[in-house]
Amino acid sequence: MSLKAAYVTLLTRVSYLAGTLVLDESLKETKSKYPLVVMVTPELPQEAQDVLVKRGIPTRDILSLRPEEGVHDLAAADARFADTWTKLRAFELSEFDRVVLLDSDMIVKGNIDDLMEVKLPPGGIAAAHVCACNPRKFAHYPADWIPENCAFTAVPNPTASPPTPREQPRPYSQLNSGTVVLEPSLDLAKELYHFLATDERVATFSFPDQDLLSVFFLGKWTALPWYYNALRTLRTIHAPLWDDSVARCVHYILADKPWTSRESVDFAVVNSWWWAQYDRMSEKLRAEDVDGWKLVSATVAPA
Numbered sequence: 001m002s003l004k005a006a007y008v009t010l011l012t013r014v015s016y017l018a019g020t021l022v023l024d025e026s027l028k029e030t031k032s033k034y035p036l037v038v039m040v041t042p043e044l045p046q047e048a049q050d051v052l053v054k055r056g057i058p059t060r061d062i063l064s065l066r067p068e069e070g071v072h073d074l075a076a077a078d079a080r081f082a083d084t085w086t087k088l089r090a091f092e093l094s095e096f097d098r099v100v101l102l103d104s105d106m107i108v109k110g111n112i113d114d115l116m117e118v119k120l121p122p123g124g125i126a127a128a129h130v131c132a133c134n135p136r137k138f139a140h141y142p143a144d145w146i147p148e149n150c151a152f153t154a155v156p157n158p159t160a161s162p163p164t165p166r167e168q169p170r171p172y173s174q175l176n177s178g179t180v181v182l183e184p185s186l187d188l189a190k191e192l193y194h195f196l197a198t199d200e201r202v203a204t205f206s207f208p209d210q211d212l213l214s215v216f217f218l219g220k221w222t223a224l225p226w227y228y229n230a231l232r233t234l235r236t237i238h239a240p241l242w243d244d245s246v247a248r249c250v251h252y253i254l255a256d257k258p259w260t261s262r263e264s265v266d267f268a269v270v271n272s273w274w275w276a277q278y279d280r281m282s283e284k285l286r287a288e289d290v291d292g293w294k295l296v297s298a299t300v301a302p303a
Helices: 014-029 046-054 076-092 113-117 186-198 200-204 208-216 268-288 290-297
Strands: 005-011 036-040 059-061 098-102 106-108 125-129 175-182 221-223 249-251
Touching: 005 014, 005 076, 014 036, 014 046, 014 106, 014 268, 014 290, 036 046, 036 076, 046 059, 046 290, 076 098, 076 175, 076 186, 076 208, 098 113, 106 268, 175 208, 175 249, 186 208, 249 268, 268 290
Parallel strands: 005 036, 005 098, 036 059, 125 221
Antiparallel strands: 098 175, 106 249, 125 175
16 A cells, blocks of 8 residues: 655745745655645635645645643744644644655755655654754753754764764754654644643743654654754754755754845855745746736745
């Protein structure tokens, strides 16, 4: 029996529509066998949903997911994370045997279909480590996020295996939720939602869904190599690890997304990859759906 699988991303606002379309186009260009399915909430305007439909991208209607009011507060600089709890809805998509959850601020540079075959721990997931270096010295980041505690510091070259997740140092037990390999289950989804609603640690989480997954799946997540979730900061911070030709799935972390400007001091090379993909996608969109192109182009920096 063939595997029924999909890449899945979440879209809740028009400002990330261009990112979602670029992600889809990059999966197609790398000849993925599996579709990108977009989870959409009622807050996403219908005109944005129409663009997805016209581009042949399947969608799934879901409801937003958050802790009870007053339980969890985000730092002002991280307000964009308010919707990320809703990514956990991917565990509900039991029509699929396997899902690879991807953030919409990513591009795929090389085929990643082998993630559909990665062996998972029983009842567990697979993901890449978080980078715990905190290069911008954000005061609200965890105090133990220092280079000495970062799992990527222990990776000597681009093809070396990542360290096994462990409880000490604590950042070794933390994952980045940009790429998460999972097997959907309604029962597992219910357990996650119960944890979100009842566990006192939720109030302490710095990064919503990411911290929840790290704690909930402690001892039950497999570390993926960095190149399946190539955080753009790694190119500079962990130069021995990085290789442009090895990076398969590039993740544009931090608030300054590539579509906000065509100029970048810190990330000029990696951002140029996003823009090249966007320009190819935009040309097709303009030819096929002028109204959709106008909506999308209004959310990105002008040429």
